[in-house]
Amino acid sequence: MTPFLRRQRALADYTLAALARRRGKNLALVVIFSVIVFVVASAMLFSAALQREADLVLAEAPELIVQQLVLGRQDLIAETEIAKLTAIRGVTAAKGRLWGYFYDRISGANYTVMVPDDPAMMPEPGTVAVGEGIPRARGFTFAQAPLFLSRWPGELQKFAVARTFDSDSALVSSDLVLMAESDFRRFFEVPPGVYTDIAVSIRNPREIATIVEKATRAMPAARFVTRDDIARTYQKLFSWREGLLVALAGAAILAFAIFAAEKASGLSAEEAREIGVLKAIGWDSSDVIAMKLWEGALIAIGAFLIGTVAAYLHVFGTGAALFAPVLKGWSVIYPDFRLAPQIDGMQLTALFLITVVPYVAATLVPIWRAASADPDQIMR
Amino acid sequence: MISLQSVSKLYNEGRPNEVQALRDIDLEIAPRAVTVFKGPSGSGKTTLLSIVGCMARPSTGRVFVDGQMVSGLPEKFLTEQRRTTFGFVFQRFNLIRGLSVLENVMLPAVPLGPDHAALRRRALDRLEQLGLGAKADMKVEYLSGGETQRAAIARALINDARILIADEPTANLDTELTHRFLEIVAALRDEGRTVIMTSHDPRIWEADMVNAVIEMQDGRISGAFA
Secondary structure: OOHHHHHHHHHHHHHHHHHHHOHHHHHHHHHHHHHHHHHHHHHHHHHHHHHHHHHHHHHOOOOEEEEEEEOOEEEOEEOOHHHHHHOOOOEEEEEEEOEEEEEEOOOOEEEEEEOOOOHHHOOOOOEEEEOOHHHHHHOOOOOOOOEEEOOOOOOOEEEEEEEEOOHHHHHHHOOEEEEOHHHHHHHHOOOOOEEOEEEEEEOOHHHHHHHHHHHHHHOOOEEEEEHHHHHHHHHHHHHHHHHHHHHHHHHHHHHHHHHHHHHHOOOOHHHHHHHHHHHHOOOOHHHHHHHHHHHHHHHHHHHHHHHHHHHHHHHHHOOOOOOHHHHOOOOOOOOOOOOOOOOOHHHHHHHHHHHHHHHHHHHHHHHHHHHOOOHHHHHO | OEEEEEEEEEEOOOOOOOEEEEEEEEEEEOOOOEEEEEOOOOOOHHHHHHHHOOOOOOOEEEEEEOOEEOOOOOHHHHHHHHHHOEEEEOOOOOOOOOOEHHHHHHHHHHHHOOOHHHHHHHHHHHHHHOOOHHHOOOEHHHOOHHHHHHHHHHHHHOOOOOEEEEEOOOOOOOHHHHHHHHHHHHHHHHOOOEEEEEOOOHHHHOOOOOOEEEEEEOOEEEEEEO
């Protein structure tokens, strides 16, 4: 071991022994610090994971959605419009979609009811595939329980539940009911030849603007929603949720600032005396500062690791149990899913820089003053 | 050999609470001998000891240790002198509470980055010599007055200091412990070390093993006896 490493080891040994003397105070310090890091890190990890969920959802979305507008509101669109869209060069496919919302008076929840695009997902007539939130909202007690849907008192339709989606895609599928086209038209009384909207696939995403321009000329009463528009909407939704967390994190950082300022405001008489003793017995100012750096670093890095690991377990192990009810709300159906573990190195580095570095710096300021004092003060 | 030439010390210079602690001191302290500064409180004994031990700089005058002028050295070099040449036993001993006797004794060597096992062995040997081997792992606050003092002496000698500086070392000790302390000091002198103490305890400056007594009054040397 080189002399430098031996010196650092000796300083760290002494620092640990010194920290152990005030076990209660230092443990309290680590706990407070860890809680602050935990809140901020949970917020960061949760936001990053939600953002990733949104990106996953959008990866599957069509490049363009065409909606019919009547009196400024969305209306059903005629099947004949599809041919106008497929005639535009660059459009690879245009497909009518059927979807709508259903208010379930029994559970008080809103379901999203859809006919899937993918034939593999298409349920048999008389059956539905549902998101994991629906059996929970309905309080299904056995696996094969049928789903009864009633649009008004006295009317009741029965569907067998063919499949329940797993939790991986629950952020958007939690309230989803997939139906066969014939069931959908009958249930919502949608006549043949019309759709809710049309999903358009475009070969080259850079041509979207041109295609929208041409389609607008062909269908002046229609509204065109691109994937970027949806992305922006999601972004706003998640940003709002992130905003709540940022407010929470802001409060935590303010608490941290007060905590660090208190640390920077001065040393206890005992600490100052100890520094005097160390200097008198042959420690240099740089030795005292190095020892205090070890002290600050052991506390701050220890708390950072504890807080970050706890936040990771909280967000990805318990699905952010403390935040989820506020931040993931989907009317009365709260999605029950595990966020996929996702760590943003830049965010963690930023968190490290805004917590560990100021704390260590705040610790050093009063030490610097005390360490520069004459050692003979200890003699007087 | 330690030599002081025209040394004066002013505290709070230029302020209303200015104090002249030492005035124009010329002094030579013999090596491998026991020297005691005696005098009433406020006579400047402790200030003189601080300057001799490189803990404070004189306001004017020069201090030489083994022919090297140390009074003008920067803080870093003074620290080096304190670390390698001097060992200190303070009036209240100033051991660090909460640490064990062994940890306290090893403390002056920590910044030197020594081999841990070797340092530990050296510290245990020193404690053994002073009759504290069995208490090495005890926290210092549980030691008796005499044991605390011996632990402070062990700490002062851990870097094998040639000069031991002790400020009122027997102020809180009974006669038996004072005699025990004087025996230790005599043994250190016989090992070839220099011991410099302040004391207003007659049991110290009347002891046979003391080689020189410097009497102080109002920041000046008022008498010297061999």
